[in-house]
Amino acid sequence: MKKLRVLVLLHPDLMPPNSLRGYTKKESHVWKTEYDVISTLRANGHEVRPLGVQDELNTICKEIEDWSPDIVFNLLEQFHGEAAYDQNVASYLELLRIPYTGCNPRGLILSRGKDLAKKIVHYHQIPVPSFHVFPARRKIMPKSWFEYPMIVKSLSEDASLGIAQASVVDSDKKLVERVEFIHNHIGTAAIAEKYIDGRELYLGILGNDSLRLLPIWELEFGDLERSGSRIATEKVKHDPDYQDRHEILQGPAEDLTSELETRIKRYAKVVYRELELDGYARIDFRLGTDGTPYFLEANPNPEIARIEEFATAAEYSGIEYSELLNRILKLGLERRH
Ligand SMILES: Nc1ncnc2c1ncn2[C@@H]1O[C@H](COP(=O)(O)OP(=O)(O)O)[C@@H](O)[C@H]1O
């Protein structure tokens, strides 16, 4: 691939050091994605400038004018501390007419709310867990159709923010308590969904027009299988010590019938198209004990650290990390046309 000038946008708190030397696994866990992306792009021969951005549009504009990068590698997941502003950053880059990696603004909007994406996907006959939304500052009234257990989450935050074992509730009383917790501590509307007991499957996709599907990947919950609900809580996702202690593992999903595999892949492609995603994304499913794959959520611009699900699934299918990042750059450049 041609050598490019790449401007990497990231949160200033996640500006990685030049070397991993002297950092523990826990310390480097925080900025591992930024470290992996920047060091690998450099190793690929690109000229790379990281730019920390919190709430300044001018610095982005100035850097683009002064340096004229070929492309922006977009690792920003928030602006002004708001996750929901991610699409505005992508929109701003479009207004500046600079190519950028990852998903377009419309895909980011359609997949954000945990209710909207499910409504769109359900229209295309893909199973989704039944759900109800509890807006903030409104009386919390459980519905008569609720079937417990249910899981209560923030409607709009991701990265499992606010998700713990206590999120799975088995009565109206506990549901109300957890919805209040989301309203008061996370500060967003809450969604209560039917809890799908079963396996957790992820499908990574790369592409704008033609799509490359990565192998179906599974998050395995180790000894949590015995002691609690099998869910990806904040700790399961972000605490390496906890992951080691409970033997949380990820790897290729085994023992799926070819029929089921085909079905999940077909669903994932429909989701990708209907939510208007491009670049790269990870589509998450829960495989119920009855064998039904339920759509959980679409993650445009998913975590792409070397050790996380997307990159390990790519590696497993023969796309090495350095090649993966080059492909992501190419997809960003191609979208221009
Ligand atoms: N309806 C559900 N049934 C079973 N588990 C669920 C359900 N919804 C969420 N979970 C669990 O909680 C995790 C986080 O939920 P998700 O909707 O993906 O939110 P986030 O955007 O924070 O990742 C999932 O990966 C899954 O383990």
Ligand SMILES: [Mg+2]
């Ligand atoms: Mg998720």
